[in-house]
Amino acid sequence: MSCRETRPLLPLFFDGELEARQMRAVALHSTRCPSCEDELRQLERLQEVVASHVTAMVEEIDLGDIWAGIAPRLDTRAPTLVQRLRAWWDEREFGWSVRAPAFAAAALALVVGIGMWIQHEDPQRKPELASRVDNSAVLDSVQSSVDSVALVTDAETNTTLLWVMDDAGAEVDPAVDQWDATK
Amino acid sequence: MGCDQVNGRSVPASLVILSASLALLGAAAWAEESSAVDDEVEVRIDTILASNAGKAFDPALSSLRQPFVGLFPYSSYRLLQGEQRRVAWRREAEFLIPGGRYLVVVPRGYKDGRVQLNVMLIQGSRPLVNTVLALKNHGVFLVAGPHYKEGVLVIAIGAGTGPIAPSPSTQVQAAVTAHTP
Numbered sequence: 618m619s620c621r622e623t624r625p626l627l628p629l630f631f632d633g634e635l636e637a638r639q640m641r642a643v644a645l646h647s648t649r650c651p652s653c654e655d656e657l658r659q660l661e662r663l664q665e666v667v668a669s670h671v672t673a674m675v676e677e678i679d680l681g682d683i684w685a686g687i688a689p690r691l692d693t694r695a696p697t698l699v700q701r702l703r704a705w706w707d708e709r710e711f712g713w714s715v716r717a718p719a720f721a722a723a724a725l726a727l728v729v730g731i732g733m734w735i736q737h738e739d740p741q742r743k744p745e746l747a748s749r750v751d752n753s754a755v756l757d758s759v760q761s762s763v764d765s766v767a768l769v770t771d772a773e774t775n776t777t778l779l780w781v782m783d784d785a786g787a788e789v790d791p792a793v794d795q796w797d798a799t800k
Numbered sequence: 801m802g803c804d805q806v807n808g809r810s811v812p813a814s815l816v817i818l819s820a821s822l823a824l825l826g827a828a829a830w831a832e833e834s835s836a837v838d839d840e841v842e843v844r845i846d847t848i849l850a851s852n853a854g855k856a857f858d859p860a861l862s863s864l865r866q867p868f869v870g871l872f873p874y875s876s877y878r879l880l881q882g883e884q885r886r887v888a889w890r891r892e893a894e895f896l897i898p899g900g901r902y903l904v905v906v907p908r909g910y911k912d913g914r915v916q917l918n919v920m921l922i923q924g925s926r927p928l929v930n931t932v933l934a935l936k937n938h939g940v941f942l943v944a945g946p947h948y949k950e951g952v953l954v955i956a957i958g959a960g961t962g963p964i965a966p967s968p969s970t971q972v973q974a975a976v977t978a979h980t981p
Contacts, residue, residue, distance in 0.1 A: 729824050730824075751936050752867065752935075752936060752939040752940045752941070753939065754933045754934065754939065754941045755914070755933060756931055756932070756933045757931075757933060757934070758931060759929065759930075759931045760927070760930040760931070761927075761929045762926050762927055762928060763928055763929070766929060769871055771866070771870035771871050773866055773867070773870055774866050774870070775936075776867035776870075776939075776941075777941055778871050778942040778943075778944060779931060779941075779942065780945050781921070781929050781944070781945035782945055783923075783946045783947065
């Protein structure tokens, strides 16, 4: 890399804004070229001068009044509902004879609310569980034209099965049997 | 602020909170009870072919697996059709069943968490079975035995009022679509 190619890249090299390949090439050239190395040192000195000047100016600024300007604006914010309730509660100076039942009532209301929320969270869940757990049926009467009928109950789910011994049913009228195309 | 004033203000406040909580409890209980009964009953009829041809359990019948395993000796259970309807109290609802049968269901009333039903399974002009039962709300009652193809039909009769029935309805509909040629 020549000096002509390197010079325009020196500020970018100094700021670390070149690609790795160009950084390597500029660095290699600068170590061998006193003129470009001198250019880099000038850039370093310039940066030092600017930095020291800015620092000196910042140190001269008086920040002591900043908080005095911010604090009044903070006070103008409206208190939240919780803050207002808290302030109301603190102002009343309630004793534990009052706080205890109030806390109990609040806890009760919370429990009721959670219970209702759980109950209505998924309306399909409860019936589904209920049907799995209890399918019990009470039969008031059974009439049948077949030879025999059996009543069986599943102990796990209380599901009742009415078994119809329908031997005659094996002979199904194909004309009305839209489901059995093979017969 | 004096003690008397504190008590004078706070007691009514806590009473109000307690009263509100109790009212909330009462309202919740009333809402639950009133929502248990509806103007109509959700009745669903699933017809299943049970056989020993193969070994398979229709995924659409997952909610019925437990009672089927406990009640039947078959190795294959396939959902043939499923139908769900809202039926007004004391009104007849007819469901066609494969094999030329049909099922008549009449919801008669609701008492003690049970739906009272009249169920008739009819073949031609012959009533195979006619029963009156009180089924747990959203419960399932099974009628089985009629021959069909290589096995027997199992008819699962579900009825529920109030919050929407559990049902296999969506699964059933999907299965019907899948099985219908």
